Amino acid sequence: MKANEEEQRHTIVVLVDNEPGVLARVIGLFSGRGYNIDSLTVAEVDKERGLSRINIVTSGTRVVIEQIKALLAKLVPVHKVQDLTVEGPAVERELALVKVVGDRERLIQALRIADFMHARLVDSRPDSLIFEVTGTSDELDAFIALVEPVEVSRAGVVAIARGPKALVPDRG
Amino acid sequence: MPATASATETSQLTGAQVIVKALQDQGVELIFGYPGGAVLPLYDVLFQQDKIRHILVRHEQAAVHAAEGYARSTGKVGVVLVTSGPGATNTVTGLTDALMDSTPIVCLTGQVPTHMIGNDAFQEADTVGITRPCTKHNYLVKRPEDLARIIHEAFHVARSGRPGPVVVDLPKNIQTGKAPYVGPEAVRLRGYRPRREPDLARVEEAIELLLRAQRPIFYVGGGVINAGPTACTLLTELVRATGAPITLTLMGLGAYPASDPQFLGMLGMHGTYEANMAMYECDLMLAIGARFDDRVTGRLDGFSPRSKKVHVDIDPSSINKNVVVDVPIVGDAELALLAMLDCFRRRANEHDPERLTGWWRQIEKWRAVDSLRFRQESRAIKPQTAIKRLWEKTRDRDVYVTTDVGQHQMWAAQHFKFDKPMRWLTSGGLGTMGFGFPAAIGVQLAHPEATVLCISGDASFVMNMQELSTAIQYRLPVKTFILNNEYMGMVRQWQDFFHGSRRAESYMAALPDFVKLAEAFGAVGLRASRIEELDPVIDAALAADKPVIVDVVVEKMENVYPMIPGGCAHNEIKLSPEDDGPHEPISEEGMVLV
Numbered sequence: 001m002k003a004n005e006e007e008q009r010h011t012i013v014v015l016v017d018n019e020p021g022v023l024a025r026v027i028g029l030f031s032g033r034g035y036n037i038d039s040l041t042v043a044e045v046d047k048e049r050g051l052s053r054i055n056i057v058t059s060g061t062r063v064v065i066e067q068i069k070a071l072l073a074k075l076v077p078v079h080k081v082q083d084l085t086v087e088g089p090a091v092e093r094e095l096a097l098v099k100v101v102g103d104r105e106r107l108i109q110a111l112r113i114a115d116f117m118h119a120r121l122v123d124s125r126p127d128s129l130i131f132e133v134t135g136t137s138d139e140l141d142a143f144i145a146l147v148e149p150v151e152v153s154r155a156g157v158v159a160i161a162r163g164p165k166a167l168v169p170d171r172g
Numbered sequence: 173m174p175a176t177a178s179a180t181e182t183s184q185l186t187g188a189q190v191i192v193k194a195l196q197d198q199g200v201e202l203i204f205g206y207p208g209g210a211v212l213p214l215y216d217v218l219f220q221q222d223k224i225r226h227i228l229v230r231h232e233q234a235a236v237h238a239a240e241g242y243a244r245s246t247g248k249v250g251v252v253l254v255t256s257g258p259g260a261t262n263t264v265t266g267l268t269d270a271l272m273d274s275t276p277i278v279c280l281t282g283q284v285p286t287h288m289i290g291n292d293a294f295q296e297a298d299t300v301g302i303t304r305p306c307t308k309h310n311y312l313v314k315r316p317e318d319l320a321r322i323i324h325e326a327f328h329v330a331r332s333g334r335p336g337p338v339v340v341d342l343p344k345n346i347q348t349g350k351a352p353y354v355g356p357e358a359v360r361l362r363g364y365r366p367r368r369e370p371d372l373a374r375v376e377e378a379i380e381l382l383l384r385a386q387r388p389i390f391y392v393g394g395g396v397i398n399a400g401p402t403a404c405t406l407l408t409e410l411v412r413a414t415g416a417p418i419t420l421t422l423m424g425l426g427a428y429p430a431s432d433p434q435f436l437g438m439l440g441m442h443g444t445y446e447a448n449m450a451m452y453e454c455d456l457m458l459a460i461g462a463r464f465d466d467r468v469t470g471r472l473d474g475f476s477p478r479s480k481k482v483h484v485d486i487d488p489s490s491i492n493k494n495v496v497v498d499v500p501i502v503g504d505a506e507l508a509l510l511a512m513l514d515c516f517r518r519r520a521n522e523h524d525p526e527r528l529t530g531w532w533r534q535i536e537k538w539r540a541v542d543s544l545r546f547r548q549e550s551r552a553i554k555p556q557t558a559i560k561r562l563w564e565k566t567r568d569r570d571v572y573v574t575t576d577v578g579q580h581q582m583w584a585a586q587h588f589k590f591d592k593p594m595r596w597l598t599s600g601g602l603g604t605m606g607f608g609f610p611a612a613i614g615v616q617l618a619h620p621e622a623t624v625l626c627i628s629g630d631a632s633f634v635m636n637m638q639e640l641s642t643a644i645q646y647r648l649p650v651k652t653f654i655l656n657n658e659y660m661g662m663v664r665q666w667q668d669f670f671h672g673s674r675r676a677e678s679y680m681a682a683l684p685d686f687v688k689l690a691e692a693f694g695a696v697g698l699r700a701s702r703i704e705e706l707d708p709v710i711d712a713a714l715a716a717d718k719p720v721i722v723d724v725v726v727e728k729m730e731n732v733y734p735m736i737p738g739g740c741a742h743n744e745i746k747l748s749p750e751d752d753g754p755h756e757p758i759s760e761e762g763m764v765l766v
Contacts, residue, residue, distance in 0.1 A: 016363070021300060067489060070489035076361060169362060
C-alpha cells in the first residue's frame with residue numbers, strides 16, 4: 001500500500017432505509033475514520049418502500065475509497081452502494097442559489113453572465129438579484145467566480161448512472 | 173413454542189412482556205444485568221418467569237464482559253440488560269471490546285419515556301448516539317409495533333456475518349404500554365445480507381497457489397473460531413493434508429491444536445521466533461479469519477515482503493484494509509475451508525509434500541532458537557513458570573482460561589497450550605484491563621462443571637474486582653491467578669525499553685492484600701511467594717469449590733520476550749535480554765505506535 005498514492009475524487013451513491021439515525025451512521029463512518037466528505041445530499045426517493053438516496057462526493061486513495069465502500073455496504077440499513085466514478089459514465093448535477101448585490105451596472109453585468117451561462121433569475125430587486133444555476137460543480141464554480149456574489153447556497157451533488165440500468169434494492 | 177401467538181393471546185401483552193417473550197423465543201438462558209428506574213417494568217416481568225435466569229453483576233461494564241465470556245465459550249449470543257443513563261454509558265467499554273473482538277452481544281438499555289427524550293431528564297443519555305460507533309448496529313424503539321421485530325433483528329444482526337454487539341434502547345413507556353408480539357420470522361432486514369458463500373473460482377486460485385508454493389504458511393485468527401467448531405475441524409484437516417505450517421493470532425489460539433508439530437505458535441509482537449520468521453520468509457500466506465492487525469504485522473512495508481497473499485474473511489471491509497492481498501475471498505470460514513478442502517482433495521495428485529522439505533528444515537532451525545525459553549533459577553517465581561505449571565496441572569481437565577491485559581496475558585498466550593477452540597478468552601482488539609474476571613464468571617455460568625481459570629495481573633484485577641461479590645452470590649468456583657509484580661508490567665516494560673526506565677505511574681502502590689480481599693468477600697484467598705509454594709497452592713485452588721484468588725508473587729522485573737518493537741518488521745524480532753544487550757532506541761515512527 002502506498003501512503004503517498006494520489007487522491008481521487010469519487011461520487012458514491014448509497015441507497016438506504018429512510019429511518020432515524022441512518023445519516024448519522026453514514027457521516028459517523030466518515031468522521032470516525034478521518035475520511036473526507038466534499039459534498040453530501042440526502043432525500044427520500046421511494047416513499048412506498050421507504051428508501052432514501054445519499055449522494056456522497058469524497059476523495060481518497062484507491063485503498064481508502066475501497067474501504068469507504070466496504071464500510072458503507074456493511075451498515076445494516078444500507079441496501080446498495082454504487083461508485084459512479086468507477087462504474088460510470090454518469091450524469092452529475094448541482095444546484096445553487098446565488099445572490100448578487102450592487103449598483104445597476106453591476107446587476108446588468110450579472111444578468112448578462114447569467115444569460116450566457118444558463119442561470120435563471122428567481123428573484124429581482126432594485127439592488128439585488130438571486131440566480132438559480134444548475135450544472136456540474138465546475139460549471140457552478142465558474143459562474144460563482146464570475147458574478148462575485150455576496151451569498152451562495154449550494155445543494156450538493158446529485159448523480160445518476162447513464163444508460164438503462166437502474167440502481168434498485170434487491171427484492172425484500 | 174409456536175412462532176407467533178394468536179392475536180387474542182398477545183393483544184394484552186405489555187412491551188416488557190413482549191421483550192421477555194422475544195428473548196425466550198430466541199432461546200436466551202441467561203441475562204447479565206443491573207436494574208434501575210428505566211428498566212423496572214422489564215425486571216418485574218423477568219421476576220415473574222423462570223425460563224430466563226438473571227445474573228446480577230456489580231458494574232455494568234462487567235455485565236458486558238460476562239456476556240462476552242458466555243458468548244465466546246458457547247457460540248451463542250450474550251445478553252445484557254441495564255438501565256438508562258449511567259447504566260448505559262457504563263457498557264460502552266464492554267460494547268467496544270465486543271465490537272473489536274467480533275463477539276455477539278445484545279444489550280438492552282432502559283431509556284426515559286419517549287416524550288421526555290431530549291429534555292435532559294434524570295438518568296437520560298443519548299444511548300444510540302453514544303453507542304453508534306461502538307456497536308455493529310443499534311436501535312431506539314419508538315413505536316410499540318416495532319418492538320418485537322427489533323428484538324429479533326438485534327439477535328439476527330448480532331450473530332450473523334461478522335458477529336458484534338447490538339444495542340436496543342427501550343423507553344420506559346414502550347415497556348409499560350401494550351405492544352403486539354411477532355415471532356423471530358418477522359425479521360425484515362432488507363439491506364443486510366452478509367455473504368457466506370465463497371467465490372469458488374477464487375478458492376480454486378488459492379489452492380492452485382498452495383499446490384505450487386515452496387514456503388506456504390497458514391495465518392489464522394479468531395474468525396475461524398467464530399465460524400464454529402466445524403470450521404476448526406476443517407482447518408485442522410486442511411492444514412494436515414497440505415503439510416504446511418500454521419501460526420495463530422492471539423484471538424485464534426485453540427483453532428488448531430497447539431500440541432500439533434505443524435503449529436508454530438502465536439505470531440506478532442510477542443509471538444514465537446519461528447512463527448514471525450516464517451511469516452517474513454514465506455512465499456504464500458493463507459490468511460483465514462484474521463485481520464492483519466498492527467500487533468500482527470509490525471511495520472507494514474516490511475511485512476512478509478515476498479509472499480502471495482490469500483485472505484478469507486466474512487467482512488469485506490477487513491480485506492485490503494491494512495495489507496493488499498492477491499486473492500481476496502469473502503465468505504464464512506467454514507464454507508470457505510470446506511471448499512478449499514474439497515478443491516485440495518480433488519487435486520491431491522498434484523500435491524508433492526517433498527517440496528516443503530527445505531521449508532521445514534529452515535523452520536526447524538528457527539524453532540531450535542527456542543524463543544519462549546526462560547530460566548527458573550532462583551526461588552522467586554517466574555511468571556512463565558506459574559503459567560506453565562497451571563497448564564500442566566489442568567491438562568486433563570475441561571479447562572477454560574480468561575485473561576486480562578498486559579504481560580500476564582502474553583505469557584499466558586505463549587505458555588498455556590490450547591488444543592480446542594473457545595477455551596481461550598482474552599481481550600485482543602481493545603485490550604481491556606478488567607475483562608478477565610467478569611468474563612470468567614460468564615464462562616463458569618455457561619459451563620458449571622468446567623475448570624475456569626482467570627489469569628490476571630495485579631493492576632488488571634483491581635479494575636473489576638467488585639465482581640467477587642457476583643461470583644460469591646452465584647457460587648461460581650472461578651480460579652483467579654494474579655501474577656503479582658506490583659507493576660502495570662507491560663507499561664513498566666515499555667518505559668524500561670523506550671523511555672529511559674522512567675517508570676511514570678506504573679508502580680502499583682497501596683495494592684490490597686489479595687488473600688484478605690478474597691476472604692472479605694467470602695472467597696478463598698491463597699498466596700505463593702516461593703517456587704516451592706506454587707504447586708501446592710495450584711492444587712489447593714483447583715480443589716476448592718468456591719471462588720479462589722491466588723496471589724502469585726512473581727519476579728518483578730521479568731519482561732515479555734520475544735518482542736517486535738513498534739515500527740519494526742518480523743525479522744527484526746528481539747529475543748531474550750541476554751542475546752540482545754541494551755535496547756537501542758526505536759525509530760521516531762515506531763515511538764508513536766501504541
